Structures are given as C-alpha cells and as structure tokens.
Amino acid sequence: MSQLPITRVLIVGGGIGGLATAIALGKLGIKTEIAEVKQDWQVYGVGIFQPPNALRALNELNVAKRCLEEGYSFEGMAYCDAEGNRFAEPESPKIAGYPGLNVISRKNSMIFFLKRHCLTTRQCEWGQQLNLSTI
Numbered sequence: 001m002s003q004l005p006i007t008r009v010l011i012v013g014g015g016i017g018g019l020a021t022a023i024a025l026g027k028l029g030i031k032t033e034i035a036e037v038k039q040d041w042q043v044y045g046v047g048i049f050q051p052p053n054a055l056r057a058l059n060e061l062n063v064a065k066r067c068l069e070e071g072y073s074f075e076g077m078a079y080c081d082a083e084g085n086r087f088a089e090p091e092s093p094k095i096a097g098y099p100g101l102n103v104i105s106r107k108n109s110m111i112f113f114l115k116r117h118c119l120t121t122r123q124c125e126w127g128q129q130l131n132l133s134t135i
C-alpha cells in the first residue's frame with residue numbers, strides 16, 4: 001500500500017501543543033494552519049514550570065534558550081506545611097545540562113516565543129475559529 005505524502009496539516013487549538021506542533025511540522029517542511037477559537041489568543045497570567053525534559057524538547061524548537069533567559073531557574077522544590085516544615089522534596093534531576101526546573105510566565109514569554117517563532121519562520125498561517133461540529 002502506498003503512503004500519501006503529508007504536505008498540509010490543520011491544527012485545532014493554538015495553545016502550547018498546537019504551536020509546538022506547527023513549529024515541529026514546519027521543520028519537516030509540512031505546511032500547517034492553526035484554527036484557534038479565541039480572537040485574542042489570551043493566556044491566563046500565571047507561570048509554568050518547565051522541567052528539563054520540557055526544555056530539551058523546546059530546544060528542538062529553538063525556543064529553550066529564550067525561555068531560560070526570561071525565566072527563573074533553580075535546582076528543585078521542597079513542599080512545606082503551614083508551619084514551614086518540609087514534608088517532601090521531589091527529585092528534579094538535571095537532563096541534558098538543563099536545570100532541575102525553570103519557571104516562566106505563560107502570557108509574556110512561553111506562548112509569545114512560540115507564536116513569534118511560528119510567525120518569523122512562516123511555519124504556519126493563522127486560522128479562524130473552528131467549530132468542531134463541522135468536522
């Protein structure tokens with residue numbers, strides 16, 4: 001059975017997953033179109049922890065360096081009770097030279113880097129709202 005070459009992909013949702021997929025497919029020469037329901041692509045204004053395996057994956061998309069520059073890195077976390085007594089210190093091993101954790105704003109940095117990378121490398125075209133019931 002012959003395989004049809006994939007040349008165009010429609011991505012539903014322009015969150016971290018959709019934007020990262022667009023960049024990754026673009027690197028393979030596959031044209032993508034993102035259909036994002038939100039008009040203004042707002043992201044809630046909280047931070048996101050980036051463990052080293054995530055940074056390693058983001059490096060493949062050429063955005064890990066900017067995330068590290070804009071974020072705050074540290075070697076690990078400790079969970080404390082209300083009195084400040086430590087009760088858990090989960091391991092945060094380094095992977096591929098990346099720190100145990102990096103934390104970065106979703107709104108101003110993470111999504112921004114991915115969107116800008118998509119735009120500057122012309123790896124996607126912005127789509128319109130997609131109603132899943134029409135698929």
Ligand SMILES: Cc1cc2nc3c(=O)[nH]c(=O)nc-3n(C[C@H](O)[C@H](O)[C@H](O)COP(=O)(O)OP(=O)(O)OC[C@H]3O[C@@H](n4cnc5c(N)ncnc54)[C@H](O)[C@@H]3O)c2cc1C
Pocket residue numbers: 012013014015016017018019035036037038047048049050054129130131132
């Ligand atoms: C409170 C909280 C804290 C978290 N903290 C962390 C953390 O520290 N570290 C970490 O790695 N992960 C964290 N996560 C998980 C992380 O946020 C998600 O795994 C990630 O955002 C998922 O990305 P996504 O692109 O798959 O989905 P989303 O970010 O949800 O993006 C989906 C997009 O699709 C759009 N959409 C939906 N339906 C349609 C449609 N029919 N047509 C067009 N567009 C549509 C939405 O508008 C949205 O923009 C956290 C999650 C939450 C809720």
